[in-house]
Amino acid sequence: MLNGREIALTPTEYRIIAYLAQNVGRVVTQDLLLEHVWGPEYLGESHMLQVNINRLRRKLEVDATQPRYILTKVGVGYSLAALPVSTSDIHSM
Numbered sequence: 001m002l003n004g005r006e007i008a009l010t011p012t013e014y015r016i017i018a019y020l021a022q023n024v025g026r027v028v029t030q031d032l033l034l035e036h037v038w039g040p041e042y043l044g045e046s047h048m049l050q051v052n053i054n055r056l057r058r059k060l061e062v063d064a065t066q067p068r069y070i071l072t073k074v075g076v077g078y079s080l081a082a083l084p085v086s087t088s089d090i091h092s093m
Helices: 011-022 030-037 046-060 087-092
Strands: 070-073 077-080
Touching (some): 011 030, 030 077, 046 070
Antiparallel strands (some): 070 077
């Protein structure tokens, strides 16, 4: 839920965000995400991962160009930020 509305995720987007959530606050390498979400035959297919991360950001971030939740570690991978939850965040969910 975001701002009181349910966010529709594709199965692939769900697998990405679920894996990042299992590793919240830690950088997950691109290859590890590719292997976990699509399988070992997709190692090195970073463009496919980038496209899906961008779609997730457009759905989940207030401003997809300045992400607060799905963060990039350039040349390494992605992490889901472990942000403190404020009262205003709770009421907007």
